[in-house]
């Protein structure tokens with residue numbers, strides 16, 4: 001009998017259900033992967049914004065990681081909102097036991113609200129990225145992490161190359177915030193750069209795009225895909241999921257993505 005493939009998300013809860021652990025578990029399920037979850041923070045959040053953050057103490061994040069890793073055959077790990085530098089460093093300590101590590105360095109929500117309680121950039125750059133199979137900053141995060149403006153595809157390419165110097169094996173700078181409304185992402189791997197594109201969908205429902213992109217990448221790595229095909233599959237999935245909810249009116253702000261089972 002075929003046994004389930006397992007992926008783990010280490011991320012924050014979105015009480016509105018559109019992003020964070022809730023989005024990750026939905027994406028894992030759509031990819032046919034069993035999802036385990038380690039919570040790093042609770043957010044009081046809806047489609048309009050983040051009203052509050054309650055970070056999980058470091059020791060209890062560790063306790064959750066210990067429980068999952070001692071019992072389940074985790075094939076890939078996705079990190080999302082890690083909330084504090086201390087949690088970023090903790091995950092880095094566990095990294096040798098975290099296969100196919102996809103790091104989505106979540107710094108701001110789509111509403112523009114901050115999702116961390118202190119300065120986490122340095123911890124990402126020096127402690128966690130060197131262990132990552134794939135990192136997936138959006139343009140704003142790439143700008144904060146490199147200290148340079150990132151507003152064009154050329155800027156995204158330069159940022160991806162710089163972030164590749166941290167030791168991350170593969171860097172995706174996501175272009176969902178390009179001013180010309182094109183869905184172009186830049187993928188850097190082993191010194192070469194590819195553009196991955198999908199048609200732009202005109203919608204306000206983009207809450208959870210980044211979480212879903214990284215979760216599908218991890219799910220596909222857990223199922224044995226190589227990084228490039230995992231990323232191209234994630235791009236296709238996010239496009240379909242945005243299309244599925246493009247006409248929804250759920251909440252007064254940035255609504256969530258829909259879903260679609262993926263072979």
Ligand SMILES: Nc1ncnc2c1ncn2[C@@H]1O[C@H](COP(=O)(O)OP(=O)(O)O)[C@@H](O)[C@H]1O
Nearest residue numbers: 138174175176177183184199200201209210238
């Ligand atoms: N309206 C859209 N139509 C098509 N693709 C989109 C749209 N918005 C975002 N994407 C895609 O979703 C993925 C996540 O990107 P982005 O929105 O930049 O991430 P984040 O949620 O971290 O800000 C990228 O592949 C991006 O191109």
Ligand SMILES: Cc1ncc(COP(=O)(O)O)c(N)n1
Nearest residue numbers: 012019020109208209210211
């Ligand atoms: C708990 C949590 N984690 C992550 C995000 C980022 O969401 P997005 O995918 O829209 O960038 C969020 N808004 N809330």
